[in-house]
Amino acid sequence: MNPPYSQPTAWVEKFLDHKQGIALLPITRGKWWDRLWNESGAILPTIYNLKFERPDGLVAKPIVFRTALYAIGETNITALKMSNLGRIR
Numbered sequence: 001m002n003p004p005y006s007q008p009t010a011w012v013e014k015f016l017d018h019k020q021g022i023a024l025l026p027i028t029r030g031k032w033w034d035r036l037w038n039e040s041g042a043i044l045p046t047i048y049n050l051k052f053e054r055p056d057g058l059v060a061k062p063i064v065f066r067t068a069l070y071a072i073g074e075t076n077i078t079a080l081k082m083s084n085l086g087r088i089r
Contacts, residue, residue: 012036020073022080027066040070041077043089 001023003011052060071080
């Protein structure tokens with residue numbers, strides 16, 4: 001899941017209630033972040049200059065703030081660990 005970062009609260013709440021998946025979300029002081037931190041089985045900070053690449057090869061501007069991948073559910077936690085993208089909490 002990659003929600004709109006301007007209003008992620010409803011998306012994060014659904015993700016946490018569903019208890020399954022991987023979400024790309026900012027590291028923030030938002031009220032929902034403490035619950036996300038406590039309920040995620042694995043958290044992997046992304047690289048500082050993460051960019052999205054479209055299927056046609058065009059690259060978007062980098063995200064200007066830190067993000068992380070948050071995994072809930074054993075299959076998703078395992079997938080994040082096996083990604084070898086960095087250190088996981």
